[in-house]
Structure formats: structure tokens, C-alpha cells
Amino acid sequence: MTTSNHPDHLLISHVSIDFPTPKGPFRALDKVDLRIEKGEFVSIIGHSGCGKSTVLNIVAGLYKATEGGIILDGKEVNEPGPERAVVFQNHSLLPWLSAYENVELAVKQVFKGKKSKAEMKEWIEHNLTLVHMDHAMHKRPDEISGGMKQRVGIARALAMEPQVLLLDEPFGALDALTRAHLQDSMMEIQAQLGNTVIMITHDVDEAVLLSDRIVMMSNGPAATVGEILEVNLPRPRNRVEMSETPEYIRCRHAVLQFLYERHGRKEASTPKSAAAATANADEDSEPSGGNIVKLNKTLVKAAA
Numbered sequence: 366m367t368t369s370n371h372p373d374h375l376l377i378s379h380v381s382i383d384f385p386t387p388k389g390p391f392r393a394l395d396k397v398d399l400r401i402e403k404g405e406f407v408s409i410i411g412h413s414g415c416g417k418s419t420v421l422n423i424v425a426g427l428y429k430a431t432e433g434g435i436i437l438d439g440k441e442v443n444e445p446g447p448e449r450a451v452v453f454q455n456h457s458l459l460p461w462l463s464a465y466e467n468v469e470l471a472v473k474q475v476f477k478g479k480k481s482k483a484e485m486k487e488w489i490e491h492n493l494t495l496v497h498m499d500h501a502m503h504k505r506p507d508e509i510s511g512g513m514k515q516r517v518g519i520a521r522a523l524a525m526e527p528q529v530l531l532l533d534e535p536f537g538a539l540d541a542l543t544r545a546h547l548q549d550s551m552m553e554i555q556a557q558l559g560n561t562v563i564m565i566t567h568d569v570d571e572a573v574l575l576s577d578r579i580v581m582m583s584n585g586p587a588a589t590v591g592e593i594l595e596v597n598l599p600r601p602r603n604r605v606e607m608s609e610t611p612e613y614i615r616c617r618h619a620v621l622q623f624l625y626e627r628h629g630r631k632e633a634s635t636p637k638s639a640a641a642a643t644a645n646a647d648e649d650s651e652p653s654g655g656n657i658v659k660l661n662k663t664l665v666k667a668a669a
């Protein structure tokens with residue numbers, strides 16, 4: 366874990382949220398507390414619907430906590446800002462713009478008046494190169510693969526020079542091989558830039574491979590932080606070499622046990638043992654259509 370003189374770089378303090386419903390307020394989160402250090406990579410894992418995206422949306426400033434709040438470097442944040450960039454599961458690129466132009470939009474928003482035209486061009490190209498998209502920067506989203514689109518989304522977020530990168534299942538829609546490549550790229554980028562990252566995932570191996578700490582959430586309603594696991598694996602991490610180390614196996618087992626033995630979903634008809642369970646916490650989740658609806662809701666809010 367990165368050491369820092371600012372242990373409370375990002376503070377999620379006593380966050381609760383009630384959503385209005387026809388039957389009255391629905392408490393989705395109850396007293397979520399989390400302290401994150403600068404440069405730390407934290408994953409949030411939990412069963413579908415427990416409130417992971419809600420936590421991320423509150424940190425992003427897209428949702429407002431009913432109680433408690435978010436403090437970044439000593440200042441309360443309650444609206445979106447470029448210092449907290451979000452990458453969603455399904456890329457949110459504008460289809461009529463090239464990869465370069467999509468990144469340019471964000472860069473202009475943040476650096477207008479601060480960087481010259483030439484500096485902006487260099488910065489956009491630098492960020493696209495960082496995610497290995499320099500060869501296709503003038504292609505439009507419909508001309509590139511899903512993995513490449515996610516890379517552009519990550520470049521766009523990084524180009525805003527955020528202090529905190531918020532990743533909402535960034536690799537969830539990708540095939541296993543592309544997902545592995547992007548996970549490796551993400552580790553390289555984070556080693557280079559030292560961003561603070563909060564990533565939501567359903568994938569236990571992804572959480573163990575990438576994280577300094579894994580935050581395991583209890584089931585909702587009124588979900589909260591159940592347990593926090595420290596991943597004491599040295600960096601740089603190599604997925605093949607690491608997969609058989611005792612620490613990797615310990616972490617993987619701890620997460621599976623939390624998810625399937627201590628916090629198994631109540632509605633699951635047959636209880637699963639940690640050993641029998643797949644490493645993907647999404648196994649019990651709702652159809653992905655729910656996620657798409659939720660994503661659209663978030664994007665509409667972000668655009669408003």
C-alpha cells in the first residue's frame with residue numbers, strides 16, 4: 366500500500382442514503398465509513414443491488430447523501446468535479462466523435478485557458494498513448510472494439526488529471542482476454558501516475574489482482590461496509606506468478622467466504638460453499654438489463 370502523510374485523502378464519512386419510493390423512503394446505504402489514502406487502489410465488491418454504484422455515485426457527486434458526506438483533501442464535495450473522473454462499464458463515448466475528439470472534449474473542459482492548443486494536443490495524444498490507443502486515435506467508436514472503447518474512456522478520464530479515478534465495473538462487459546489486458550494496463554498506469562482508484566467489481570480475481578484493499582459490502586437494504594481485506598501482494602503483480610502464492614489464495618478465499626458463506630444472498634435457493642462458488646460474484650445477479658437502465662439513469666443525471 367502506498368504510504369502517505371495524508372491518511373485521510375478521501376474520507377467517506379457516515380454516508381447513508383434514502384431513495385424516495387412510492388412506499389416511502391428506501392434506505393439503500395447505512396453509515397458507510399471508509400478512509401482512503403492517496404495513491405491507494407480500493408475495490409468494492411458485494412452482491413448485486415447492495416449499493417456499490419450508489420457509493421461511487423455519491424463520491425462522484427452524482428447522488429447526494431441523506432446523511433454524512435465525502436471529504437477530499439479536507440474539503441467536502443457534493444457535486445461532480447474533474448478531480449473525480451468516472452469510467453462506466455459501458456463506454457460513454459460520443460459516437461460521432463473520434464477517440465481523439467472524445468478525449469479532447471474532456472481536456473477542453475478542464476484545461477481551457479490553462480493549456481495552449483499545442484499543449485492540449487500533446488496531452489490528448491499522451492493519454493491515448495498511455496492506454497495503447499495511439500494507433501487508432503482518429504477512429505470513431507463504431508470502428509473500434511469494445512476493449513478499445515473502454516481504453517478511450519479510461520484515457521478520457523485520465524486526461525482530466527483526476528485525483529481520484531472512479532471505475533464502475535470498467536471491464537465487466539469485456540471478454541476474458543481483453544479484460545486481462547486492460548487490467549494489466551490499469552496496473553501499469555496506476556504505478557506510473559499514482560492515482561487514487563476506487564473500482565467496483567463483481568470479479569474476485571480482478572479485485573485481488575488489482576487492489577491494495579478490498580471493501581466487502583453487506584447485502585442491502587441499509588447496506589454498509591462488512592469487512593475490509595488488505596491485499597499484501599508485492600507490486601508489480603504478474604497474474605500467472607501470483608495466482609498460486611499463499612497470499613493470493615488467502616485473499617481470494619476470504620472474499621469468497623464473505624460473499625457466499627457469511628453474506629450469501631437470502632433468495633438463493635441452494636446455499637453455496639465458498640469452494641463451490643465461482644469466483645464471479647455476479648453469478649447471482651440480476652439480468653444485465655438492470656445495469657443498463659441504471660447506467661442510463663446515471664448518464665442522464667451526469668449530463669443534466
Ligand SMILES: Nc1ncnc2c1ncn2[C@@H]1O[C@H](COP(=O)(O)OP(=O)(O)OP(=O)(O)O)[C@@H](O)[C@H]1O
Pocket residue numbers: 384385391393411412413414415416417418419420585650651656659
Ligand atoms: N435512483 C434510485 N432510486 C431508487 N432506488 C435506487 C436508485 N438507485 C439505486 N437504487 C436502489 O439502491 C440499491 C443499491 O443499488 P446499486 O445500483 O447501488 O447496487 P449495486 O451494488 O451497484 O448493484 P449491481 O451490482 O447490480 O450494479 C438497490 O436496491 C437499487 O434498487
